[in-house]
Amino acid sequence: MSVSERPSALPVACTLPKDHLLKRHIAMRHRVGRIWYFLFLLSTIVGIIALTALLYNIVNQSFGLVAVQNTVEPETLTINGVPLEELTREQLVSILEQYVSKGVMRRLESEIPFAMRSRDNIYQLVQERVIRPEILMSWQLVDSVFHREEIAAFIVENYPSARLQFRAWLNPDFIRRPQSSVPALAGVRTAILGSLWVISITILVAFPLGLGAAIYLEEYASDNVVNRIIQTNINNLAGVPSIIYGILGLAVFVRALEPLTSGVIFGVNDPTTANGRTVLSASLTLALLVLPLLIINAQEAIRAVPRSLREGSYALGATKWETIWHHVLPSAMPGVLTGTILAISRAIGETAPLVVVGASTFVSLDPNGPFSKFTTLPVQIYQWTSRPQDQFRNLAGAAILVLLFLLLSLNAGAVLLRNRYSRRIQGIS
Amino acid sequence: MGESVIQGFLLFSGAISILTTLGIVFVLGRESWLFFGSGQVDLREFLTTTVWQPAIDRFGILPLVNATFMTTTIAMLVAIPLGLSVAIYLSEYASARARSLLKPILEVLAGIPTVVYGYFALTFMTPLLRSIFGRDVVQIYNTASAGIVMGILILPLISSMSEDALSAVPRSLREASYALGATKLETAVQVVVPAALSGITAAFIVGISRAIGETMIVAIAAGAGPAFTFNPFKAAETMTGHIVRISGGDLSYDSIDYNSIFAIGLLLFFITLTLNVISRWFVQRFREVYE
Amino acid sequence: MTIFTDTMANSSLSLPIMEPRDADCVIEARGVNVYYGDFRAVKDITIKIQRRKITAIIGPSGCGKSTLLRTFNRMNDLIPGSCVEGEVFFEGCNIYDRDVDPVEVRRRIGMVFQKPNPFPKSIYENVAWGARINGFRGDMDALVEQSLRQAALWDEVKDHLRASALTLSGGQQQRLCIARAIAIQPEVILMDEPASALDPIATLKIEDLMRELVRDYTIIIVTHNMQEAARVSDYTAFLMMDKDRAGMLVEYGPTDQVFTTPRDKRTEDYITGRFG
Numbered sequence: 002m003s004v005s006e007r008p009s010a011l012p013v014a015c016t017l018p019k020d021h022l023l024k025r026h027i028a029m030r031h032r033v034g035r036i037w038y039f040l041f042l043l044s045t046i047v048g049i050i051a052l053t054a055l056l057y058n059i060v061n062q063s064f065g066l067v068a069v070q071n072t073v074e075p076e077t078l079t080i081n082g083v084p085l086e087e088l089t090r091e092q093l094v095s096i097l098e099q100y101v102s103k104g105v106m107r108r109l110e111s112e113i114p115f116a117m118r119s120r121d122n123i124y125q126l127v128q129e130r131v132i133r134p135e136i137l138m139s140w141q142l143v144d145s146v147f148h149r150e151e152i153a154a155f156i157v158e159n160y161p162s163a164r165l166q167f168r169a170w171l172n173p174d175f176i177r178r179p180q181s182s183v184p185a186l187a188g189v190r191t192a193i194l195g196s197l198w199v200i201s202i203t204i205l206v207a208f209p210l211g212l213g214a215a216i217y218l219e220e221y222a223s224d225n226v227v228n229r230i231i232q233t234n235i236n237n238l239a240g241v242p243s244i245i246y247g248i249l250g251l252a253v254f255v256r257a258l259e260p261l262t263s264g265v266i267f268g269v270n271d272p273t274t275a276n277g278r279t280v281l282s283a284s285l286t287l288a289l290l291v292l293p294l295l296i297i298n299a300q301e302a303i304r305a306v307p308r309s310l311r312e313g314s315y316a317l318g319a320t321k322w323e324t325i326w327h328h329v330l331p332s333a334m335p336g337v338l339t340g341t342i343l344a345i346s347r348a349i350g351e352t353a354p355l356v357v358v359g360a361s362t363f364v365s366l367d368p369n370g371p372f373s374k375f376t377t378l379p380v381q382i383y384q385w386t387s388r389p390q391d392q393f394r395n396l397a398g399a400a401i402l403v404l405l406f407l408l409l410s411l412n413a414g415a416v417l418l419r420n421r422y423s424r425r426i427q428g429i430s
Numbered sequence: 431m432g433e434s435v436i437q438g439f440l441l442f443s444g445a446i447s448i449l450t451t452l453g454i455v456f457v458l459g460r461e462s463w464l465f466f467g468s469g470q471v472d473l474r475e476f477l478t479t480t481v482w483q484p485a486i487d488r489f490g491i492l493p494l495v496n497a498t499f500m501t502t503t504i505a506m507l508v509a510i511p512l513g514l515s516v517a518i519y520l521s522e523y524a525s526a527r528a529r530s531l532l533k534p535i536l537e538v539l540a541g542i543p544t545v546v547y548g549y550f551a552l553t554f555m556t557p558l559l560r561s562i563f564g565r566d567v568v569q570i571y572n573t574a575s576a577g578i579v580m581g582i583l584i585l586p587l588i589s590s591m592s593e594d595a596l597s598a599v600p601r602s603l604r605e606a607s608y609a610l611g612a613t614k615l616e617t618a619v620q621v622v623v624p625a626a627l628s629g630i631t632a633a634f635i636v637g638i639s640r641a642i643g644e645t646m647i648v649a650i651a652a653g654a655g656p657a658f659t660f661n662p663f664k665a666a667e668t669m670t671g672h673i674v675r676i677s678g679g680d681l682s683y684d685s686i687d688y689n690s691i692f693a694i695g696l697l698l699f700f701i702t703l704t705l706n707v708i709s710r711w712f713v714q715r716f717r718e719v720y721e
Numbered sequence: 722m723t724i725f726t727d728t729m730a731n732s733s734l735s736l737p738i739m740e741p742r743d744a745d746c747v748i749e750a751r752g753v754n755v756y757y758g759d760f761r762a763v764k765d766i767t768i769k770i771q772r773r774k775i776t777a778i779i780g781p782s783g784c785g786k787s788t789l790l791r792t793f794n795r796m797n798d799l800i801p802g803s804c805v806e807g808e809v810f811f812e813g814c815n816i817y818d819r820d821v822d823p824v825e826v827r828r829r830i831g832m833v834f835q836k837p838n839p840f841p842k843s844i845y846e847n848v849a850w851g852a853r854i855n856g857f858r859g860d861m862d863a864l865v866e867q868s869l870r871q872a873a874l875w876d877e878v879k880d881h882l883r884a885s886a887l888t889l890s891g892g893q894q895q896r897l898c899i900a901r902a903i904a905i906q907p908e909v910i911l912m913d914e915p916a917s918a919l920d921p922i923a924t925l926k927i928e929d930l931m932r933e934l935v936r937d938y939t940i941i942i943v944t945h946n947m948q949e950a951a952r953v954s955d956y957t958a959f960l961m962m963d964k965d966r967a968g969m970l971v972e973y974g975p976t977d978q979v980f981t982t983p984r985d986k987r988t989e990d991y992i993t994g995r996f997g
């Protein structure tokens with residue numbers, strides 16, 4: 002290469018496009034730029050389309066035409082002109098005795114004596130055992146709307162005794178009813194209650210621990226090896242797949258701590274739950290799962306509290322804990338609460354660890370405490386989805402709507418709570 | 431005295447996380463030890479053979495690992511290009527208004543429980559694939575459907591982490607690029623993205639780790655039986671899917687089945703832990719350059 | 722790519738020429754106002770920049786020197802909420818016309834920033850990148866060497882061209898940024914306090930460099946350093962803040978005249994340090 006010592010002429014000049022060539026070159030680059038811009042935009046739109054498709058699909062599955070066939074028509078069960086819905090307990094029991102075999106009656110009696118069953122429960126039994134509505138076929142919303150005539154013709158031809166009706170799978174009865182093996186009668190009450198029990202205990206356990214750990218790490222921990230290990234460890238735990246927590250819960254809470262989690266050491270001796278697959282085990286497992294998330298969020302909230310606030314408090318002679326309790330925590334609270342809501346949302350949707358810990362496949366009785374057998378909404382969705390019949394898909398769709406509604410209201414609640422809290426703090430200061 | 435009780439509680443809270451990790455390692459290690467010590471399996475067979483049939487004492491984990499590999503690969507083929515494109519769009523092109531509209535949508539996508547995605551895969555994506563490629567080509571359960579939907583699930587994770595990395599690239603670099611007569615695309619792709627590369631790599635790795643550990647989508651849509659196949663339209667059970675299926679039934683303690691899920695769990699734990707550690711290392715490196 | 726061997730040579734600009742071209746004037750601003758949102762940072766500036774000369778822009782901090790400089794290559798377009806009023810003619814055509822492409826403007830009017838901002842790429846790539854995207858065809862190694870030599874950096878980096886540019890010292894980084902700017906052979910180079918972060922020796926190197934470059938390029942430099950302006954520039958523009966904090970042009974003329982016999986009292990105060 003021969004370049005002079007003090008180059009002032011430009012030996013390499015004229016190899017860059019100039020004038021109209023420059024314009025054409027730039028125009029070409031702009032064209033390439035537009036193509037890629039379009040691709041970037043398209044990717045973003047794909048994300049929106051995915052969300053739309055997901056919601057569309059769920060709604061599409063949760064509403065639609067069904068062909069129903071009752072074994073016994075409810076109209077024939079009126080007593081003295083009083084329709085079935087308004088009959089008394091005793092009348093319902095007599096209907097049951099009339100239609101259901103002795104053996105089945107004995108089995109039902111041994112599960113829970115009739116004397117102890119509520120009217121609703123017996124009404125449900127009449128529906129399940131006597132009327133036995135069977136959904137022969139179900140159609141999705143879009144088909145139901147656009148192909149109604151064809152579907153009607155199909156029903157007349159193939160199932161003359163069936164009735165075609167429009168069914169919202171998500172309906173008040175669906176929320177009120179317990180689990181049932183008859184799709185037309187199945188509901189999510191047990192699952193919702195299960196979810197609420199599990200989540201409540203999870204939060205009760207995880208919130209103080211998470212906040213405590215965050216306070217420890219932010220306010221007390223000196224920068225030494227042990228504390229750095231704790232911090233790194235928390236960050237790593239946040240990335241451990243949830244199913245691993247399920248395995249941990251299975252070995253520790255369900256098995257090793259069975260006397261505790263089944264309630265035996267507290268004198269609760271329910272023969273139906275004599276193992277550790279209880280609400281408590283599930284809650285403890287989820288608590289461990291959301292703990293890293295809670296800690297990291299709370300740490301950020303605490304870190305955001307300005308130094309001056311602390312120094313002001315110390316200057317008045319407050320102790321460390323007084324400073325934290327009266328000054329740091331109140332102003333960190335909105336952030337901490339938001340983090341907690343995030344953690345709850347995560348826990349509410351968790352499925353895999355609960356399946357591993359042993360959420361029951363079929364629970365028709367409401368959970369009534371930490372030592373109950375349980376199922377939760379996502380587990381229920383999983384089980385219905387795994388069944389091959391269409392009707393269970395419809396049920397799962399409706400249950401998903403309930404779950405999404407729950408999550409949505411939770412997040413809305415979080416926003417409200419945070420706003421009120423921060424206003425109150427501003428009011429004080 | 432009160433304060434020392436409180437401090438004790440705080441210290442205990444901090445220690446819980448260590449206990450959790452030790453618990454995971456101990457539990458997985460102990461049961462895996464029993465699994466390999468049972469005489470029915472040896473480590474070499476476990477890691478190198480391609481038949482997993484506990485009923486006839488064949489414990490080769492490769493079919494499960496392979497299915498996990500398939501779903502993860504498909505998911506990343508969807509999530510990486512889309513996620514990075516979305517990140518570039520949001521950080522370099524979108525107006526403030528478009529951003530404030532799009533980011534909540536992505537957050538909603540990220541907040542939907544995975545079981546719902548599983549449902550979506552089975553009732554929407556699979557029928558879609560079957561109508562495109564033919565019902566005899568695509569089985570009802572298949573890794574393609576699960577992988578694609580998993581990609582959609584992971585897209586917001588990758589896009590938000592990558593966008594954070596892109597926005598952390600200082601303005602001055604973009605100005606330097608524009609001042610040389612670069613177009614927006616050249617600036618974004620040739621200056622900003624390379625400058626944020628370690629942050630973006632971290633996002634990809636976290637995405638992979640997430641895909642490997644993801645359970646419900648594959649449990650619902652990928653198939654319920656180990657199969658060693660590279661055909662994405664065939665059913666194949668992943669490591670996580672297998673754990674869920676086995677433990678969902680009534681599992682008796684100390685059976686070889688029970689122990690096997692711990693051995694699979696141990697492998698899963700090590701893979702995801704390694705990926706997460708690598709990812710954090712990349713993030714650290716990124717921070718060192720710009721902070 | 723055949724388009725660069727196109728023989729349909731036509732060196733005139735395709736944009737309409739507004740008036741007979743003043744051969745010595747490269748950039749002419751007329752009635753330029755720049756707003757950041759509602760705030761007017763630069764007020765009604767009219768100035769003619771001379772070809773192959775160094776023009777220094779001086780003035781107190783915050784008076785809008787950088788802002789004015791950035792209007793010359795449309796860098797202000799990149800700041801959300803900023804807007805430019807008035808006209809800036811470059812070789813006779815208004816760069817703020819609707820159909821003018823800012824990419825072309827910036828390709829032809831290069832810029833060096835106040836803070837060194839090399840790309841996190843290798844030293845070689847930093848210099849080569851701009852030329853490459855702009856369609857350079859030829860010996861890239863030679864171009865890189867020539868640009869680095871012109872920026873007086875070659876001897877210091879020639880043995881580790883593949884090392885990251887971020888390993889260089891601040892002064893070296895700034896010279897790299899200059900090399901990067903001249904590698905695409907712009908017609909004008911804008912420099913925003915290029916020596917503000919440098920030690921006296923590096924500053925001198927950059928000043929020598931400017932005197933070298935001005936044989937081929939037009940240079941506009943913003944500086945806080947009076948001696949520097951007096952030493953290197955041919956023309957000097959003095960900006961000052963108005964009562965409403967908008968920068969306006971107080972005095973503009975040959976550097977000798979501005980420094981020795983300023984026409985405006987405020988210029989004299991500023992130059993002699995009695996300002997404020």
Ligand SMILES: Nc1ncnc2c1ncn2[C@@H]1O[C@H](COP(=O)(O)OP(=O)(O)OP(=O)(O)O)[C@@H](O)[C@H]1O
Pocket residue numbers: 757762781782783784785786787788789800966
């Ligand atoms: N991006 C921006 N947004 C809003 N206001 C801005 C922006 N950039 C500059 N300004 C304002 O415009 C005015 C002029 O700024 P400018 O940077 O041009 O000053 P300057 O003369 O270069 O100052 P200095 O000598 O300190 O570099 C200042 O009041 C500044 O606050």
Ligand SMILES: [Mg+2]
Pocket residue numbers: 786787788835913
């Ligand atoms: Mg400035």
